[in-house]
Amino acid sequence: MHATVLHAPRDIRLDEVPDPQLRDDTDAIVRVVAACVCGSDLWPYRGVHPNPQPVRIGHEFVGIVEQVGAAVTTIRPGSFVIAPFMYSDNTCALCRHGVHTSCVNGGVWGRPDRHGVENDGAQGELVRVPQADGTLVATPQVPDAVMVAHLLTLSDVFPTGHHAAVSAGVTPGSNVVVVGDGAVGLSAVLAAKRLGAASVVAMSRHADRQELARRFGADHVVDERGRAGANQVKEIFDGIGADHVLECVGTKESMDQAMRSARPGGRIGYVGIPHDAVVDLPMMFGRNLGIAGGVAPVRAYVEELLPDVLDGTVTPGDVFDLTLPLDQVADGYRAMDERTAIKTMLRV
């Protein structure tokens, strides 16, 4: 089969690799229908932490089940399935607490498991799925091409935006600021409105992203940053700032922006992978700010979000503004790296 391999910084290729085989009786083999490129894929792509050898990549996919192991009981060949960006057994104590990302039997696509067994990346034709019953969520029927895009967002970006909103405590009537206008930030706007937020500010400087933020329900767009941006947010919200801030970037600047934009006693939901982000604990202490979030336990949210996707209440797949065949994966990375695309979908 063909699968995407990162050979060196910015050297990404579709290579011929061996077809995956069932290994454990809890495995399934899924033929990928669509995958996508994540903002977090750009960090290895840019060589922030260079790999000594070529690595498989990609962690978001949907597809059709081809084979299942002997112990798989709920997932059936022929089903269309959504794969969260981490696999999990959905039965351990941590999964029962909704923290599937800490599953004792879990792992990540494209990286070795705890026994050193390599996992397939998602940007390929076939993926061996460990813990298939726990990991995969099947749809009632095989969707059409438009719906595939919306469903693909359930593997990561939409539930990650939702996790930011949930972690910040967004409920009906909330006022909310979203820091970050990437696909996750835009998804967070959509998620906050879906949860009933009364007023959502999207912080964005790019006309196309501002437009999508408004389409996803943003009530205000603030294009200033730093103190000026925070002051605009304060003006919008009673002169004191927002009750709920969704931090969807992970840099020092974005975390500062989030902290500045929150009112005293406010809550920050953060899902931007922290690269150089830090929190100023004494400042947080004095202003009674809280922060929660982290790597989104997508599996905990898929069943809640799926009906609203299937019935068209939300259209999270609108974040895809570039769709390419898998063999143009390198172009897909380049477009996101250069920010000419918000998010790239790969048709397999």
Added chain:
Amino acid sequence: MHATVLHAPRDIRLDEVPDPQLRDDTDAIVRVVAACVCGSDLWPYRGVHPNPQPVRIGHEFVGIVEQVGAAVTTIRPGSFVIAPFMYSDNTCALCRHGVHTSCVNGGVWGRPDRHGVENDGAQGELVRVPQADGTLVATPQVPDAVMVAHLLTLSDVFPTGHHAAVSAGVTPGSNVVVVGDGAVGLSAVLAAKRLGAASVVAMSRHADRQELARRFGADHVVDERGRAGANQVKEIFDGIGADHVLECVGTKESMDQAMRSARPGGRIGYVGIPHDAVVDLPMMFGRNLGIAGGVAPVRAYVEELLPDVLDGTVTPGDVFDLTLPLDQVADGYRAMDERTAIKTMLRV
């Protein structure tokens, strides 16, 4: 009148100072019945941030109202009142959000206000109280000496423990770990049990504090620290750690202990003033830990906690294991500095 003055590190004296006068028509003058020494008073006492000149000190007191300004409507001379450790108008947008510590007209005892006007410290005979209607909470009647001790804790230490529990999301049935066996940590044990926690672990190495923790309802005491302590906590809670951790110290070690003791997805309520405490954001991200808390908005909690104090449901004044007359204030500081006392009450 006499008031406590910190002249230099460990040089604390009861000095003769001018009696306070009404200054604004929202002021009251309160004759202090009892005050106390806070763990946070020990930082200036130890000279961590030396003051260039002598300063008034103390921020916890109860007393009898002597005079009120012309605009004071709810507080009357002769009433027994509880003074939170910060004053506030109880009407501004931030007070209405329950963040009285960020009141736009608020301030701290013993420090100058925003206009440079000196405020009295609490460890003295009289205190001018700004924003008297917003700040002071009167009891239905003048309490006896035993009840005075319990009511005095409502000025800081008991609501601060309560704030840790609330910020960590403690509800009926919760499992909880308390890091810190000072007066705030012990109060946090009491507050968590009052909120219905099913199982509370107190981390303490001192027999007298362990005993008080158990009296306040702790179900388990762990006397190990670091990894060993966290492993004991994990064993107690399903092998994964606690849902709710109350951090009541503010050092690097205590914050690390709190983070290690939480299960993935857990919540940390922190009320220890951060001195060298830091949070490891990437670790928090990977484990989905949340942290909230800060300087406790005592005024927001007094009316909720007061009935349980008055009817004896809780006896938070048991944290006072040393009671001295005000003129022995220096001995009171020394006992807390040397940790021979958990908390010192000063009878005025």
